[in-house]
Amino acid sequence: MRLSRLFLSTTVLLLSLVSLMLVRTMWTDWQGVRRAESGLDAMELAFATMQVAEHASAERGPAIPVLNDPPSDALRKRLTQFQQATDAAFDVALKRLRQREEAELLTALPVLERARAQMQAARRELERVAALPQAERVAVDKRSTRQVIDQMFEVVDTVLEAVTMLSASAERIHPSLSLPLVGARYAAELREHAGRLGSQFTAPLASGAPLGPQERDGIPRLLGRIEQLKALLDVKARTSLSDPRIDAALQAQQERYFGQSLPFIAEVTARGLAGQPYGMDSAQFIARYVPAMRSIVELRDTLHEIGREQALAEVAAAWRRLRVNALIGCCILALEVGVFITLRRRVLSPLLLSTRHMVALMRGRLNQQLPAVQRSDEIGELQAAMHALQASLHRTQELEAERETLITELRQLSHRDHLTGLMNRRAFDDLGPAQLAQAERHRWPLALLLFDLDHFKRINDQHGHEIGDQVLQHVAQLAQAQLRSGDLLARYGGEEFIALLPDCDDQAALALAERLRQAIQQQPPRLPDGSTLNLSASFGLAARPAGLQASLPELFSRADAALYAAKAKGRNQVQLAA
Template identity: 40%
Template sequence: MSLNRLFRLISIALLMLFLALAVSLVWIEWNIYQSSTNTVPALKRFRLGLVAMEQVSAERGPANAFMGARDDERAVLYQRLQAARAASDAALADLRAALEKDSAQRNSGILEKVRIVQQTLGPARAAVDHVGQQAQGQRSHLYIVSAVNGMMDVIPMLVRITGELVGTVDLADPDLRDGLAGVRATASLREYAGQVGSRFTAPLITHNTLNPDEVIEIGRLYGRIELLRSLLGAQLAAYSSQPQFAQGLANLDKQYFDNGFQFIDYLLQVGLKSGDYGITPAELAARYVPQMKAILDLRDIILDDLMARAERRNLQARNFLVLVIGLTIVACLFFQLLMYMIRKRVVSPLVTATDLVVGLADGKLGQEIPAARYDDEIGGMMRALRVLKERILERNSLAREREALISQLQTSSNTDFLTGLLNRRAFFSYGEQQMGVAQRYRRNLSVVLFDIDHFKRINDSHGHLSGDAVLRGVAQIAAQLLRKVDVLARYGGEEFIVLLQETDIGKAEAVAQKLRVALEQKEFDVDGGQRIKISASFGVAALSEGHSLEQLIKLADTALYVAKERGRNRVEVSV
């Protein structure tokens, strides 16, 4: 697999992996944001549930007051009762509207429970009205207790409603659990505090002592109230150390437990002994109900804090989500840029460099080496490739020069500088080869050795340069007359030698004669514009079996000597 392809595959795999991680991270943050977005509306619905429960509880005060009304105050107290009923109806309607607005709650059982509360309130209120309409002395203990219980019986349904609503908040953000438990504790505390007051309604109206059931019930409520107070302290300590909670608890202790609860305690003592309470239910409500405000204040402190926390967490979750998305996009872009840079600055140049090196190894020296664009390792490699190419080019050119020199040297070492003919050394080299062939195949081979006559005189009379010109002229004439296969060489100063292949002594003599005549007839230009004539003497010898080249030349030389002796300008054959 090519490096480029491998890199592309790795890039895609890494990008996929990165995207999968990024998407899961964004998905997690999105879910946190979504659930934190649900927290605030869920808290609002929970608060509406609590308010509805509080209003229905609070309705018991005016109801009890109305049931204990004197004839002269009946109308006023009934008016107050109607106002309280309108307030609880409005709170229930608000809760219902909020639940209907939310698609998740619309089809849940909570709406149905609210409807049941609304339905149940009708008969309970009718029972209260019935007692309140009766003449003062006619109101029986049993009816009053039944009417009071009827109003209380609505509350467990509302407790379940708030319980379910708090569950939705808890689901959305479990970190708010301690605060929510604190809120529920205040709601229950408010309810039990109200109930303990309501337990005195019947005895107050009938001026009776408390019967055993009422004593037991009040005792049970005492226990619950005390328990809730200690639970509230523990939960708030776990929830927050902010001073407003400690302050709220202190107010609760001072207002409710020091004042309200003390008052109930006093009524209990009276109820156990004489039944001579000295107050009406309306007066009880007027004195007792305001003391419970501290419970509701504490509830609102916690609820406000929960709401603020939920909003803060929602904002944080949104900001974090935006940050994660932003960072993911930036990281994605950075990753792409990184991959692009690596491909552009490392992989592609490496592939190019590999092709170039392979090309150089194949001798493709015409290929262009790209210029180094960056001062990095790849740039260094490109520069090194350029140097490599230049070195190869230099080496090739040197090799060519060397070959030319070698061939030049070879030529010059075999050639006579003045005449351009083969020199004596080259003649022997060629001559030995020809001898070998001739002797092996028993072929004829002859040698003609000739020397210019009185050459010294030419030098002496016309100068050395003229002598050189004559030598060049003789060489030229001999070369023209001889065959290509004949080996002509300058043997010494003014002495020339010819090796004739496939030539017997007779034919060799004829060749010598032809040369002699040609030289005799030629006029040579010498210094001073003169033309001179020359002659040459020839010695001819043919190869016999067992002769060496030196012996053959020696025979020709002897014949030449004879020719000189016999008057020059003649051909003598070795015998």
């Protein structure tokens, strides 16, 4: 093996191995970046869906007075505002979810869309029930008002199902997000159960009746679930996430909701169980109970913010690893390249330089400046050979250029009549079928015009072939002036010309041929002595109507027969084939 090849092979092998290691490391780091960013995106999607659940749950607050209390524009306006907020939350979550490409995240999309459909159905039922008289809503159709609230419960249950799916996806993508995500999900469920607890009192407050069996069963069950979720939140937040913001949020929740709202619930429950007057309507109950539930939402937001900070830190760390490894890999590559350059300059520079020049010559770069032959050894012989090769390749290139020019000229000559400059018969036969096929495709009418000069042999005999050539050039110019730009015009042989007229019916073709006949007759060419030479031409025309098919030989045969008919009838006229 030659030294240059051995050196090059060894260098390429080392560079390839190092590059492969670098690419593998970069790919692994890039996958880590993508995984961290996907975990962050999944967490944000889960939080956006939690906000949908929050707004859907909050919408029950203004819906309850509309269902139970006397009709009021203020209540209606407040409900509309909450509905718009819920719709906006749905729009944000669905838009962000539809923009994702991960199949694991997209499984939550139909669930969230189903929740939106459930919300629309619940709103339609609310409108139906709210249109009933108040006495009928409260006393007679109490099940209808309860059904609306149950439908709104189902909406939140479906949204929380999507939250669970997205949270699970985020945890699988990024296990370190498990604790804050689970805590935020518990807080979202706690907020929902707190809302359902308040909904237990809507019907009794509207009618002033004591708590019924349904409320007597539901209130303790919901209180038990609330306490269970509170305990789970305390365990998750205090033991797994050491952050003063969580302690502050838990303290606020304890003071506001568990310290104020639940005692208030106990007081209202005691009145309802004892059959005592409640002393308030639905709107007053909501105004006192709901605001403290904001502390649960704030705890959820705090848990989400902490999880988001962790995810952002993971993303930043992944990017940092990627950059550091890329820098190390680039340094290694630069070191190897430096070693390669040093060895090449000190050991293989003359040989590699000659090789590069030789390769450049073989690739066609003939104008490069070759080094002068200054050595008498093998390198000098190689340099002399390169000079000889360069001269030989220059000559070959010039011959190739001449050959291409000659081929181009021959191609043009093969398609042009050298005398008139029109297409010749060969070009017409090449282009005619394509023009015919285009007319058939577009369902155009089409005509073939064949004409030749009357008594042209007499002109050659009397005035000479030079005058005859001038006559042919003159007629070609007249024909070009009369025909349209899209028509095919050619000298078909001797004094015979042919034209293919697309998108031209028989009447238009007759008119065009007649104009050309008159132009030939009325614009005679001038002879060198100043006199004019009277000319006439006979025309045969074959037309093909739109939608019918006819081959070029068939049209030519018909036009040729019409041309002979024109000559037989005295020349200087246009005949249309039958």
